Amino acid sequence: MADGRLADPLEEELEVEESAPRLRLSRRGIVVLGALGAAVLGVLAWLVFFSSVLDVRDVAVQGTSDGKLTADQVRETVGGLGDGPLARVDLDDVRHRVEAIPRVARAEVWRGWPHTLRVKVVERKAVAAVKGEDGQFTQVDAGGVSFATEQAPPEGVPVVELRLSQQANDVDGVISRPQLVQGAVAVAAGLPPEVAKLAGSMVVHSYDDIQLQLSGGATVRWGSPEQIDRKARVLVALMNQKGTTFDVTAPEAPAVSG
Numbered sequence: 001m002a003d004g005r006l007a008d009p010l011e012e013e014l015e016v017e018e019s020a021p022r023l024r025l026s027r028r029g030i031v032v033l034g035a036l037g038a039a040v041l042g043v044l045a046w047l048v049f050f051s052s053v054l055d056v057r058d059v060a061v062q063g064t065s066d067g068k069l070t071a072d073q074v075r076e077t078v079g080g081l082g083d084g085p086l087a088r089v090d091l092d093d094v095r096h097r098v099e100a101i102p103r104v105a106r107a108e109v110w111r112g113w114p115h116t117l118r119v120k121v122v123e124r125k126a127v128a129a130v131k132g133e134d135g136q137f138t139q140v141d142a143g144g145v146s147f148a149t150e151q152a153p154p155e156g157v158p159v160v161e162l163r164l165s166q167q168a169n170d171v172d173g174v175i176s177r178p179q180l181v182q183g184a185v186a187v188a189a190g191l192p193p194e195v196a197k198l199a200g201s202m203v204v205h206s207y208d209d210i211q212l213q214l215s216g217g218a219t220v221r222w223g224s225p226e227q228i229d230r231k232a233r234v235l236v237a238l239m240n241q242k243g244t245t246f247d248v249t250a251p252e253a254p255a256v257s258g
Contacts, residue, residue: 056086057115068148069103069123077101082117089117102147128188128202129153130160130181142189144182158191158199158212160184168206175207183225184210190228192236195220208249218258223249 061071126139212220244258
């Protein structure tokens with residue numbers, strides 16, 4: 001420098017920065033950029049929510065495994081709710097409609113971008129089949145929900161049949177037939193798997209007299225639909241003994257005979 005001092009690099013850098021022109025947007029420029037951004041967002045919103053670019057092209061169904069409920073039946077139930085842009089599909093409406101199918105216990109619905117509406121169903125599983133006076137068999141799940149009536153019972157579940165005693169008929173106004181069936185279904189739902197697969201039928205004589213007929217000819221005297229868990233544990237232990245009649249009516253004093 002002219003005075004003989006060494007130049008300070010920091011001062012030179014500051015001088016360069018101060019002398020560099022600054023980019024400033026005018027009000028008009030800001031308005032133009034804002035308008036362009038809004039236009040882009042508007043186009044994107046139109047593409048997603050209103051155009052056919054992201055329309056539903058497929059309803060993918062999961063969980064229909066036993067053949068009684070098919071994926072096509074679920075798609076038919078969804079119907080027009082699955083039409084149009086995927087973003088506008090009301091997932092709750094679709095779920096409620098699918099869960100209205102008698103065989104469906106619950107459903108999940110979500111979007112599979114860009115063109116798929118996905119539906120997963122959990123089917124009801126029968127724990128018992130109730131034999132009606134017309135000879136038809138109504139399937140009931142563990143929650144006591146009746147969801148199908150067929151000419152034959154499904155395999156692997158006990159058939160509930162009312163053969164009421166005179167005493168049970170006399171107190172019909174106190175304990176109704178539907179209540180007796182409900183109690184028997186609760187027992188069926190609480191049976192251990194190793195017992196349930198052997199239980200061919202469950203005969204209800206009265207509220208306190210429920211009997212299971214096992215394959216092979218053995219009988220289980222169950223009693224009332226009370227203390228189900230305890231009776232189930234006692235029965236499993238009891239069946240390790242030889243016999244043709246297993247009595248868990250009073251689980252604190254079980255018995256084997258025959």
